[in-house]
Amino acid sequence: MNVPYTTARRSDTGVNNVTLGMWLFIASEVMLFGALFSSYALLRASATDWPSGPQTLSLLYGLINSVVLAALTSVVWRARSRSPQAARPLLLLANSLGSIFLIVKSLEYQHDITANLLPHVNTFLAMYFTLTGLHAAHVIAGVAANFWVVKGRVDDAMFAGRVRALALYWIFVDIVWLIIFIFMYLL
């Protein structure tokens, strides 16, 4: 069966199908992270003793990752308005930044594990590992998607649609990280 692939903007929705699909996906992801943030709020507000984020976690690792992820999102956002020839190197640069994010996250986990900051120690650390682990999985998925788009040999309109969808995805991943950073590392 051949499913027709359209890149034209639909008159009823105002966007093309790729963008609409990405918005629907992001809506489901918002609900997923929303449930976890709700659990965080429940655990934090009901705890009689809650560890201090800045004193427990390494603020430096968190800051580095915030800057790296913001740079990554900025690079992908720039790629969306470029031709495929110009966008491909930008997406590869974004992947390098994504890899740096994951390496820094791994180093941070290693540091935490060495300091016996493990999920079973308290609910704060359980939430920290759950939220940051799920977020890191999204970064891995984003890096894989970037590779898929770079490798794909498609026409310009289809390529542009894919990069636009990627830009939306990375903005979402960046916003989730900022929320995690504020509530875990700063408050």
Add this chain to the structure above:
Amino acid sequence: MKHLLLRIALVVVMLPLTEAALHACPICFQTADAHLTSGVRAGVAVLIAVTVGVVGVCTVFFGRVIKRQ
């Protein structure tokens, strides 16, 4: 046999109504400690905020689709 099953089903349905105090959620009835109550409230508030946000955006989107047609 059919009547017996019906009676059991009726009792199961009526039980929460007749023994409301016995089956009451301690958090809703404010008998749990204040921290737990405020925690549940905070969790529910966040979940409601996220759900209302997503549903609101969906409503605006479908409103625009209807308007364009």
